[in-house]
Amino acid sequence: MKRPFSNEMYPDSPPLDERSKDLRRLVVDALDGGSRGHLGSSMSLIEILRVIYDDVLRHRPDDPTWEERDRCILSKGHGCLAQYAVLATHGYFPRQEMRTFCHFPSILGGHPERSKIPGVEASTGALGHGLSIGVGMAIAARIRKRDTRVFVVMGDGEINEGSVWEAAMSASKHGLTNLTAVVDYNKLQSYGRTAEVLDMEPLADKWRAFGFETVEVDGHDVGELRRALSTPLGEDKPTMVIAHTVKGKGVAFAENEPTWHHKSRVPADQIQAMYDALAEDA
Amino acid sequence: MRKTCLNMVYELAKQDPRVVFVGSDLGPGVLDEMKHEMPDRFYMEGVSEQHIIGMAAGLAMDGFIPYVNTIATFITRRCYEQLAVDLCLHDLPVRLIGNGGGLVYAPLGPTHLATEDIAITSTLPNMTIVAPSDADEMARFMPTTLDWPHPVYIRLGKGGDPLVTKGQEGFEIGKAVRLRDGADIEIISTGVMSGRAVDAAEALAVDGISAGVLHMPTVKPLDRDCVLAAGGAKLIVTVEEHFKAGGLGSAVSDILIDNHRMPEMGILRLGLEDSFPLNYGSQDELLDAFGLQPPGIADSIRKALDIRN
Numbered sequence: 001m002k003r004p005f006s007n008e009m010y011p012d013s014p015p016l017d018e019r020s021k022d023l024r025r026l027v028v029d030a031l032d033g034g035s036r037g038h039l040g041s042s043m044s045l046i047e048i049l050r051v052i053y054d055d056v057l058r059h060r061p062d063d064p065t066w067e068e069r070d071r072c073i074l075s076k077g078h079g080c081l082a083q084y085a086v087l088a089t090h091g092y093f094p095r096q097e098m099r100t101f102c103h104f105p106s107i108l109g110g111h112p113e114r115s116k117i118p119g120v121e122a123s124t125g126a127l128g129h130g131l132s133i134g135v136g137m138a139i140a141a142r143i144r145k146r147d148t149r150v151f152v153v154m155g156d157g158e159i160n161e162g163s164v165w166e167a168a169m170s171a172s173k174h175g176l177t178n179l180t181a182v183v184d185y186n187k188l189q190s191y192g193r194t195a196e197v198l199d200m201e202p203l204a205d206k207w208r209a210f211g212f213e214t215v216e217v218d219g220h221d222v223g224e225l226r227r228a229l230s231t232p233l234g235e236d237k238p239t240m241v242i243a244h245t246v247k248g249k250g251v252a253f254a255e256n257e258p259t260w261h262h263k264s265r266v267p268a269d270q271i272q273a274m275y276d277a278l279a280e281d282a
Numbered sequence: 283m284r285k286t287c288l289n290m291v292y293e294l295a296k297q298d299p300r301v302v303f304v305g306s307d308l309g310p311g312v313l314d315e316m317k318h319e320m321p322d323r324f325y326m327e328g329v330s331e332q333h334i335i336g337m338a339a340g341l342a343m344d345g346f347i348p349y350v351n352t353i354a355t356f357i358t359r360r361c362y363e364q365l366a367v368d369l370c371l372h373d374l375p376v377r378l379i380g381n382g383g384g385l386v387y388a389p390l391g392p393t394h395l396a397t398e399d400i401a402i403t404s405t406l407p408n409m410t411i412v413a414p415s416d417a418d419e420m421a422r423f424m425p426t427t428l429d430w431p432h433p434v435y436i437r438l439g440k441g442g443d444p445l446v447t448k449g450q451e452g453f454e455i456g457k458a459v460r461l462r463d464g465a466d467i468e469i470i471s472t473g474v475m476s477g478r479a480v481d482a483a484e485a486l487a488v489d490g491i492s493a494g495v496l497h498m499p500t501v502k503p504l505d506r507d508c509v510l511a512a513g514g515a516k517l518i519v520t521v522e523e524h525f526k527a528g529g530l531g532s533a534v535s536d537i538l539i540d541n542h543r544m545p546e547m548g549i550l551r552l553g554l555e556d557s558f559p560l561n562y563g564s565q566d567e568l569l570d571a572f573g574l575q576p577p578g579i580a581d582s583i584r585k586a587l588d589i590r591n
Contacts (some may be wrong), residue, residue: 132332136340170328
């Protein structure tokens with residue numbers, strides 16, 4: 001599974017299947033309906049969240065607070081369109097809700113809120129909070145002697161935050177094997193390339209040094225993600241999955257393009273171009 | 283007060299399996315008994331205030347009641363966004379125990395004082411703020427934290443603070459405590475200042491000035507009815523070991539202004555001015571320098587009465 005990734009390389013991923021395209025079309029629905037959205041940051045996340053919710057997480061969409069469920073926190077809350085799409089397709093709320101994104105009465109805001117959206121475990125958006133909450137959840141599960149797994153998905157810009165590393169040290173101290181963190185490593189943050197804004201390399205070495213069993217995968221390869229996420233990788237330590245991804249994945253003109261981190265008022269022809277690129281037979 | 287508070291966490295933990303303690307690199311030996319008796323509910327984390335608030339939020343989301351303890355200014359100022367987002371936005375029952383509220387750490391200087399803690403925590407929706415005046419009150423207050431559904435910031439005095447709530451029974455979050463009756467003036471105070479307010483009222487009595495003392499152990503939600511009733515006094519005086527801006531005096535003024543209930547001679551707010559202290563010494567010395575010891579409080583009230591009469 002391990003293969004070398006350099007900071008300059010993007011993964012050579014398999015083509016998107018219909019499930020991945022459908023989720024991306026839902027993201028475009030929200031971008032269109034809400035006239036805004038973190039498109040690039042959401043498109044890079046789709047396969048990570050898809051694999052967690054489709055294949056790994058024990059959850060019950062008809063009983064979102066089921067005590068025995070596994071927990072998934074989207075710590076990079078600005079990638080919420082990907083999470084909303086995944087939750088909608090699992091039946092947490094109707095798919096049509098996507099088009100109400102950011103509308104006054106909508107449950108779906110620009111960042112996810114626990115009190116409003118079934119299936120959202122923590123309100124995020126301020127960066128660098130999710131891993132600490134995940135540590136608390138993982139310890140809680142341990143006290144209660146439940147085999148709950150806790151997943152925390154972070155951004156590569158987000159991990160600039162010092163609080164992430166406070167949480168990392170604590171997760172390691174407590175040997176939280178039931179905690180799996182993922183970094184959506186799309187190599188771009190708001191201003192530009194992570195390598196230039198604040199280079200986190202050597203990233204895998206950092207996480208290993210902080211006590212995580214760390215693997216690197218192609219973050220758009222569903223098979224690789226399944227292998228990395230299906231079981232905890234460390235025997236007495238937390239797991240870190242560094243998912244190499246492409247910002248804006250699936251929409252060629254938005255891929256690796258910093259200006260698509262967040263977009264407002266996307267013209268109709270560009271919305272149509274996205275649907276065309278993501279059509280079932282495209 | 284501090285010792286009582288932490289001992290109560292241990293006592294509550296024995297009664298209630300939801301109680302968890304989280305410290306941030308406290309002194310050696312803190313809650314050793316709890317640590318040995320229930321190691322799965324005692325967590326001494328590193329110097330990482332942001333992290334422990336998030337961790338406490340995660341525990342609370344699973345039904346636990348975490349009591350988080352470190353120095354007051356670090357548990358408020360250092361991790362403010364975590365308080366706002368992780369605790370208050372989620373409205374979780376996490377208890378923040380802040381050692382050394384106010385000027386307790388006078389010898390350690392401005393980095394360790396907590397003189398805007400009430401201001402910054404009171405602007406957070408869902409936050410409750412409690413500043414007991416002595417160890418007895420602390421012991422009566424702590425059991426009420428088990429089933430209070432919101433985050434609570436507990437502002438601790440130094441320890442060895444004089445007993446001012448003698449004879450009081452029970453504790454209700456959000457309720458004022460009448461410490462002294464008075465006909466002319468109503469002094470409203472919180473925390474360890476309430477004892478000093480009583481002493482000041484006694485000094486004023488010698489001059490024929492009748493001052494009542496209303497102790498507000500809960501600063502938020504403030505006892506609105508009691509504040510409005512106090513509006514019938516000639517003068518309301520607020521006394522606090524905190525900046526005037528955003529503290530108890532501000533909260534009392536807000537209620538009186540919003541309800542057109544201003545006392546005849548207005549409000550006199552006694553607290554800290556907008557500056558960092560220039561001196562070290564002890565808490566008592568700094569309070570004296572700021573005119574917040576009983577003689578200073580009484581003097582300020584006499585002057586206000588002279589000017590406003």
